[in-house]
Amino acid sequence: MFSRSSSSSSLSDDAQRHLLSCLPDDAKVLACASAKVYHTPFHSKADWTYSGLAGTLVFGRSDAARGRTLDSAEQSLWFRLVDPAKGVVWIHQVPDALDYGLDKPFFHTFSGKSRRFGFRFDDDAAATALLAQVTSHVRAPGELRRPAPPTARALTPPAGPARRTSRKGAVGQRVAPPQRLAPALVSAPAPGSFVHVAHVGVDTQGELEARNADGWLLMLGGAEKAAGDGAPRAEKRKRSLVPRRPTFKFS
Numbered sequence: 001m002f003s004r005s006s007s008s009s010s011l012s013d014d015a016q017r018h019l020l021s022c023l024p025d026d027a028k029v030l031a032c033a034s035a036k037v038y039h040t041p042f043h044s045k046a047d048w049t050y051s052g053l054a055g056t057l058v059f060g061r062s063d064a065a066r067g068r069t070l071d072s073a074e075q076s077l078w079f080r081l082v083d084p085a086k087g088v089v090w091i092h093q094v095p096d097a098l099d100y101g102l103d104k105p106f107f108h109t110f111s112g113k114s115r116r117f118g119f120r121f122d123d124d125a126a127a128t129a130l131l132a133q134v135t136s137h138v139r140a141p142g143e144l145r146r147p148a149p150p151t152a153r154a155l156t157p158p159a160g161p162a163r164r165t166s167r168k169g170a171v172g173q174r175v176a177p178p179q180r181l182a183p184a185l186v187s188a189p190a191p192g193s194f195v196h197v198a199h200v201g202v203d204t205q206g207e208l209e210a211r212n213a214d215g216w217l218l219m220l221g222g223a224e225k226a227a228g229d230g231a232p233r234a235e236k237r238k239r240s241l242v243p244r245r246p247t248f249k250f251s
Contacts, residue, residue, distance in 0.1 A: 011056065015084070019056055022087045023080065031133040032058045033126035037081060037090060038118035042111075048118050053090050055083040057119060059130055061137075077137060092117070097141045100134045 011019065011032070019032070035057040038048040062076040077094035092112065100110040106127055108119045121127035199211040 015056070018084065019058065019082050022082045023058065023060070024062065026062050027060050028062070029058055029060045030137065031130040032056055033130050034122045035081070035127075036120040038120060039112075039115050040118070041115055051090075053081055053083075055081050055089065057081050057121075057130070059133055094134075094138055096139070097143070098134070098138045099141050100131075100138060102131060 020029075023029070033056070034054075036054040037051045037057075039051055040046060040048050058080045060078060060080065062078075079090075079092040079094065080088050081090040083089045098110055100108065103109045103118070105124045106121045108121070108127065108131060110117055119127075121130075197212060199209070201209060203209045
């Protein structure tokens with residue numbers, strides 16, 4: 001049974017139905033155990049005093065806290081002591097930070113606003129299960145607040161290392177790898193579509209000739225001049241033996 005509980009219980013079905021009837025409709029039972037409530041003043045060396053309250057101790061929270069911030073959810077945690085005959089006889093709101101600890105396997109202690117409280121359990125295993133739930137939902141005093149759940153952006157996988165995009169070794173932006181062009185996608189030229197728009201070559205007399213390519217002649221002439229000015233002496237002497245340099249002929 002215990003449809004609103006996240007932990008098992010040794011209570012009978014009738015006891016569980018009675019327990020749930022004493023809790024708010026939006027209550028979520030995190031753990032429960034049979035216990036008695038004790039108390040003592042702060043900084044007192046006196047023995048613990050039994051409060052006279054006993055029953056089923058419930059550690060739970062309000063489901064209305066779902067969808068709120070973590071701090072609001074922590075503030076909704078509580079202890080409730082349910083008497084089999086009287087119902088809820090004691091409530092303690094659990095603060096944001098609580099020094100809940102183990103004094104003995106069957107005795108847990110924590111600080112309230114005006115005094116310290118102690119729970120004396122009848123079953124050690126149930127006490128251990130309740131301790132685990134409390135320490136997992138409440139931070140200790142001085143402990144840093146739990147981080148908020150990660151957002152969708154934080155869950156995005158990080159980008160891989162940047163790829164080199166130049167022969168100099170500089171690291172540039174990530175680029176998609178080039179896709180090879182399938183030969184089947186390349187078609188042959190249409191018949192009769194070839195047009196001879198320019199020509200650069202050597203005629204039968206060994207002279208350079210060009211048609212509609214004045215820019216090529218200027219480039220070749222500049223390269224020839226630079227090669228002649230910057231060549232070593234041996235290379236210049238070798239060139240001086242050439243009968244004549246090719247001349248440019250326009251047609």
